[in-house]
Amino acid sequence: MNWEQDMAGESRELEQALKHFKASMDAWSDAAYSRPRTAAKLAVRHSWRMAASWALGCLLAAGSLAGAVHEIHHRQELARLAAQKTAQERAAAGRAVALHASAQVEKTVPAVTIAKVTVSTQDEDLLASVDSDVSREVPAAMEPLAQLMDDNGTQ
Amino acid sequence: MRRRGASTKVMAAGTAVEPITAETADEIAAQEFARIVESHRPQIFRFLLASLRDVDLAETLTQECFLKAHRNWKNFRGDSSAMTWLMRIAINLQKDYWRNRRIQFWRQTRTNAVDLDEASEWLPNGERSAEQQMLAREQVAQVWQAVKGLSERQRTVFLLRYVEERELSEIAAATGLSEGTVKAHLSRALGRVRAELRGKR
Numbered sequence: 001m002n003w004e005q006d007m008a009g010e011s012r013e014l015e016q017a018l019k020h021f022k023a024s025m026d027a028w029s030d031a032a033y034s035r036p037r038t039a040a041k042l043a044v045r046h047s048w049r050m051a052a053s054w055a056l057g058c059l060l061a062a063g064s065l066a067g068a069v070h071e072i073h074h075r076q077e078l079a080r081l082a083a084q085k086t087a088q089e090r091a092a093a094g095r096a097v098a099l100h101a102s103a104q105v106e107k108t109v110p111a112v113t114i115a116k117v118t119v120s121t122q123d124e125d126l127l128a129s130v131d132s133d134v135s136r137e138v139p140a141a142m143e144p145l146a147q148l149m150d151d152n153g154t155q
Numbered sequence: 156m157r158r159r160g161a162s163t164k165v166m167a168a169g170t171a172v173e174p175i176t177a178e179t180a181d182e183i184a185a186q187e188f189a190r191i192v193e194s195h196r197p198q199i200f201r202f203l204l205a206s207l208r209d210v211d212l213a214e215t216l217t218q219e220c221f222l223k224a225h226r227n228w229k230n231f232r233g234d235s236s237a238m239t240w241l242m243r244i245a246i247n248l249q250k251d252y253w254r255n256r257r258i259q260f261w262r263q264t265r266t267n268a269v270d271l272d273e274a275s276e277w278l279p280n281g282e283r284s285a286e287q288q289m290l291a292r293e294q295v296a297q298v299w300q301a302v303k304g305l306s307e308r309q310r311t312v313f314l315l316r317y318v319e320e321r322e323l324s325e326i327a328a329a330t331g332l333s334e335g336t337v338k339a340h341l342s343r344a345l346g347r348v349r350a351e352l353r354g355k356r
Contacts, residue, residue, distance in 0.1 A: 028277035
């Protein structure tokens with residue numbers, strides 16, 4: 001060994017200890033150097049980890065998607081119910097207005113009828129008076145004809 | 156090892172041969188590097204394992220060391236031996252590792268370093284009695300204990316000398332220290348080991 005010159009004057013114990021240390025390191029290094037490499041196992045473990053992380057990622061994505069869909073559906077349902085309620089309220093209000101209006105109409109219809117009857121009576125009277133006036137204001141020269149007309153009409 | 160430039164002509168037995176093409180030069184360099192890897196990889200791994208006590212980390216840094224070496228192989232001028240050059244890269248890598256670990260100690264840094272007892276378990280299967288085996292194991296544990304107490308530089312110098320069996324000049328070239336400084340570090344490291352052996356007696 002080339003370092004034995006360092007050991008000149010040193011104790012035998014130190015020399016032995018250093019030799020044993022060197023032999024120990026050689027044995028450990030040889031064993032570690034020639035051991036089967038674990039790269040394949042690591043790769044497998046790595047691929048399992050990758051697969052697990054992918055599965056977890058997909059699960060999370062699917063969960064969040066389902067949550068989002070549920071939330072949208074829930075909101076749509078709420079909006080539909082609100083719209084339905086509003087429509088019902090409007091319908092009720094419309095019915096109330098219609099009822100009120102019909103009541104008002106019922107109140108106003110007889111007056112209109114009376115007015116109409118009154119108007120028609122007045123019209124007949126007016127026509128009768130016009131007729132009589134017209135029939136009376138016949139020129140004197142036409143008086144015999146008028147009498148004839150009256151006679152024919154009465155016949 | 157002295158390498159020639161890729162564009163030089165190869166002269167064999169006094170006869171001039173065709174100039175080397177760039178592709179051929181690359182191929183030769185690759186083959187040369189493959190030989191270097193094959194012959195020096197176990198030593199680099201052992202040095203890193205002794206420095207870090209972590210098999211996985213030692214393997215990773217060994218890979219990184221040869222990767223760096225491959226990238227800079229064309230710039231290697233052969234001023235020192237390839238082993239010294241590789242050892243220098245390995246020392247810098249482990250220095251960077253310790254520095255990063257110190258900076259990032261508050262982060263989640265995981266280490267697989269084995270404890271000293273486990274490291275001391277390794278002994279060659281020699282024809283020794285159980286008592287001798289136990290004594291040897293105890294001594295190895297004491298040396299590990301002493302190594303643990305050394306500074307980074309002292310530990311590097313100690314391991315290069317007593318595990319890798321490098322010459323003082325090589326250690327000086329690999330660490331960038333003078334031979335005198337290397338000797339001083341070795342002396343202090345040995346003092347620690349001696350004290351540890353005495354203390355446990």
